[in-house]
Amino acid sequence: MDRNATHFPDGSxxxxxxxxxxxxxxxxxxxxxxxxxxxxxxFRLKQHIWAQFKEYIEQIETVERETTEGIAxxxxxxxxxxxxxxxxxxxxxxxxxLAAANTPTTLIRxxxxxxxxxxxxxxxTGYDDEAVISADTxxxxxxxxxxxxxxxxxxxxxxxxxxxxxxxxxxFTSMIAQMKMRR
Numbered sequence: 001m002d003r004n005a006t007h008f009p010d011g012s013x014x015x016x017x018x019x020x021x022x023x024x025x026x027x028x029x030x031x032x033x034x035x036x037x038x039x040x041x042x043f044r045l046k047q048h049i050w051a052q053f054k055e056y057i058e059q060i061e062t063v064e065r066e067t068t069e070g071i072a073x074x075x076x077x078x079x080x081x082x083x084x085x086x087x088x089x090x091x092x093x094x095x096x097x098l099a100a101a102n103t104p105t106t107l108i109r110x111x112x113x114x115x116x117x118x119x120x121x122x123x124x125t126g127y128d129d130e131a132v133i134s135a136d137t138x139x140x141x142x143x144x145x146x147x148x149x150x151x152x153x154x155x156x157x158x159x160x161x162x163x164x165x166x167x168x169x170x171x172f173t174s175m176i177a178q179m180k181m182r183r
Contacts, residue, residue: 015053018044090121093133097148102162111160117149 015032018041022030024041027105036044045053094112103111119135121165126132134141 015045015049017050057163068175073088086123087116087120087133089123090116090133092133094148097144098160101148103152103154103160104163107160111148111157114156119147141177 002127018036019025019033020043022033022043025033032045032049033043034046035042039164044050053164066168091112094115095108098108098111099105099134119137122134122136122141124132133144135144135147137147
């Protein structure tokens with residue numbers, strides 16, 4: 001705002017602190033001014049009116065500052081909320097994929113956390129609100145299932161692989177029975 005301007009851009013009276021000519025001031029506001037030392041700025045706002053203007057300006061600046069701070073805080077909370085939702089969706093997809101790959105349930109959360117931190121994740125929502133989640137890898141975008149499969153086959157994922165179970169007792173019994181029959 002130009003402090004020497006007599007009017008705001010909207011046309012309302014701006015009440016500058018000093019004016020050269022009282023004729024520049026609307027007649028309804030001329031009683032706000034008093035002569036001052038002559039010279040190029042011959043009139044100035046009376047002290048009590050200037051004090052009211054300063055208080056009003058300080059109130060406006062306070063409201064503007066608080067509004068800006070409030071918007072910044074709201075934006076930060078919104079960003080944190082979006083990040084949390086994004087993380088939840090990726091973790092849910094990773095957990096489901098790891099469970100489908102028969103990863104031990106006690107290790108699923110750890111494996112999902114490792115994969116979450118190793119990659120940048122993209123979520124694209126379709127028309128029916130279903131999300132397509134993919135990891136941005138050095139080889140391009142990769143699906144969650146493909147990434148989990150590659151992870152479990154890698155050295156890093158060796159500790160998270162499903163345990164191989166021995167065939168059931170019935171299998172060995174039938175195998176022994178078949179071997180005996182051949183003699």
